Amino acid sequence: MGRAVTASARLVAMLRDPGNAHALGLSEWMDVVTVARAELLLGTLAHRLDGLAVTAEVRAVLDDARAEASEVRRTALWEANRVAHALAGLGVPVILLKGTAFVAAGLAAGQGRSIGDCDILLPKAVLPAAEAALAEAGWEWVKPDAYDDLYYRRWMHELPPLIHRDRDRMLDVHHTILPPTARPTPDATALIADAVPLGGGLAILSHNDMLIHAAAHLFADGDLSGGLRNLWDIHALVVEGGADGLAQRAAQHGLGFAVDRAMRLSHALYATPVAPRWQRLTIPDRIFRRRMLARDGWGRGRHPLTRLAFYVRSHLIRMPLPLLLRHLWIKWRKGRAAPASG
Amino acid sequence: MRVGPVGYRLGSDWRAPIAAIEALYRDYPKPDFADYTVRLEAEHVWRRWIRPSVRIGGDYRLPEAAPLPLGQGLLAAELGMNLQMALGHRRHLLLHAAVVERDGRAVIMSGISGAGKSTLALLLAQQGWRFLSDEFALIEPDTGLVVPFPRPVSLKNESLSVIPAGSRVGPLLAGTPKGDIRHVAPSVEALAAMDRPAKPVLILFPRFGFPAATRVLPPAESFVRLTQASTNYVALGEAGFRAMVRLRSTVPAIAFDYPDGPSGVAAVEALWAAL
Missing domain, CATH: 3.90.228.20 (Phosphoenolpyruvate Carboxykinase; domain 3)
Structure with missing residues (x-):
């Protein structure tokens, strides 16, 4: 497999055990930095290596990454503050998800983390009022297309994506953590009932629900791009808060399989402390690991067939086949009618 | 190559753009570490040979950027280096x-x-x-x-005449999206x-x-x-x-x-x- 596989693997090894950072040569460092950027893990790596001796060239890159992460954190917290402000009249707390939740709660998983959109969870019943309040406060639809809009509303677990017209930040408003068309049906009422208030109109999911959401996002949604970063979230959450009662809670949401796989892979890649039953990879797990490490030292995706298989899988697990075919048919016809639009 | 405080690493699916860059950047230091990686990639595997077209990749990239013909590979490399700065540089x-x-x-x-x-x-x-x-x-x-x-300075169209004699220049890139371009080291x-x-x-x-x-x-x-x-x-x-x-x-x-x-x-x- 040679040098190419080792770039991703080296990044993982360095996150797992930063003490070995000094042993790396400059050309290996170049590969690690490139892979870490591609996997959105450079800020996380920079935090893991903070205070350790590295050569000046590498230190400069890591210092930049730490500075950028602190700016990303500040921007994400401000956006959460603005969303809570806009939705204060709803009378329910705004539950932050993913990266914004981690930094708002001061969790280790948030240290150096890249954060793109602001993701929030609200009870389905308040969505119409939330939409009106957000529109009032300056959020606009990103996709002004009737089919896309209808598609989101009928088949997705979130509203069509919104963007704020002044701050240019995206907002995803969820009412549960998986599309209704996916086979597992998480218990959205329980997610919201057990959320932990943070003050200021904000809340986060309970510790186990954060873990379950991260696992669901990895293995029951998406095509595993950014998988190493999402798996790092799981690792950091377990190291900080353990996994007591996780299996039972996952079963309640119908996501036992996703959580089991997340725990096994997190242990295998990042040496997360987990119960013995999660310490052995299954044969399918190994294919997931291959997909997660499919990047070479130049940041290029490797194993195109594995990638394609996971891309196809991501659609199949999101919705039943007839619905998928109908969706792809409409998208294809629209693509032909208007080739310029994405 | 290193340009002031910034080290670059450049990779390409073709030899020609690298050769053009090596010639234009002949007198620049060659560092052991690059802050940014730029990749010039074929849009599809077959576009490496048939109507070759260069997509600008790297650590930071614009998904909607239009690919350039292989004859403008040097321009693609320069744009790729600019993109790393514009999108990624925080120092x-x-x-x-x-x-x-x-x-x-x-x-x-x-x-x-x-x-x-x-x-x-x-x-x-x-x-x-x-x-x-x-x-x-x-x-x-x-x-x-x-x-x-x-x-290198990128000169366009009517400015091309001010290039001093004896300068190290790149090839004349005719018909780019910004007109005729030539780079001067x-x-x-x-x-x-x-x-x-x-x-x-x-x-x-x-x-x-x-x-x-x-x-x-x-x-x-x-x-x-x-x-x-x-x-x-x-x-x-x-x-x-x-x-x-x-x-x-x-x-x-x-x-x-x-x-x-x-x-x-x-x-x-x-x-x-x-x-």
Whole structure:
């Protein structure tokens, strides 16, 4: 497999055990930095290596990454503050998800983390009022297309994506953590009932629900791009808060399989402390690991067939086949009618 | 290759763009570590051979960027290097500007594409000024100094005639999205001094093709113009704001129009001498 596989693997090894950072040569460092950027893990790596001796060239890159992460954190917290402000009249707390939740709660998983959109969870019943309040406060639809809009509303677990017209930040408003068309049906009422208030109109999911959401996002949604970063979230959450009662809670949401796989892979890649039953990879797990490490030292995706298989899988697990075919048919016809639009 | 404080690593699915870059960048240092990786990739596997078309990839990229034909591979590489700076660089405040220096005092010339920054920088370099940068002015947040970033100058269309004889140039790239382009490597002296920063003393907003005129900009206008010229002012947050306030409050800003190259050079020298 040679040098190419080792770039991703080296990044993982360095996150797992930063003490070995000094042993790396400059050309290996170049590969690690490139892979870490591609996997959105450079800020996380920079935090893991903070205070350790590295050569000046590498230190400069890591210092930049730490500075950028602190700016990303500040921007994400401000956006959460603005969303809570806009939705204060709803009378329910705004539950932050993913990266914004981690930094708002001061969790280790948030240290150096890249954060793109602001993701929030609200009870389905308040969505119409939330939409009106957000529109009032300056959020606009990103996709002004009737089919896309209808598609989101009928088949997705979130509203069509919104963007704020002044701050240019995206907002995803969820009412549960998986599309209704996916086979597992998480218990959205329980997610919201057990959320932990943070003050200021904000809340986060309970510790186990954060873990379950991260696992669901990895293995029951998406095509595993950014998988190493999402798996790092799981690792950091377990190291900080353990996994007591996780299996039972996952079963309640119908996501036992996703959580089991997340725990096994997190242990295998990042040496997360987990119960013995999660310490052995299954044969399918190994294919997931291959997909997660499919990047070479130049940041290029490797194993195109594995990638394609996971891309196809991501659609199949999101919705039943007839619905998928109908969706792809409409998208294809629209693509032909208007080739310029994405 | 290394350009001032920034190391680049360049990879390509084809040999030709790398050869063009190696020739143009022959006199640049070759570092052991690159801050940024640029990749020139075939759009599809078969497009490596059939109607080859170059997609600009790397650590940071624009998903919607249009690919370029292989004959413009050098331009793709240059655009890729610019993209890494514009999207990824946080160590310095970046201004879209050309920079020249004399006696340790630097002049930052900012303006939109076509305002004549590159041409003026190249003409001034022939009058004994040191060339620091064509595309980006790099302002060090802690010191306020401008750090050299002497990439090759990209000249377009009617400016091609000002290329001094004996310069190291790239191939003439005809019919690019921005017209005809040729890259000119900075002098060996400018490259040898690429680690020596300078203190900015004057910010100019030149505009080519208008009757000669100068106007001192009030602080608010120069601040707005500078933020518009910066690619990473917002991303830098408070550090960017502080660097920008310091630059604006310590360095005078002047907008000036000039009808042709020689009068532009004379105007810059007069403004500099009057400081």
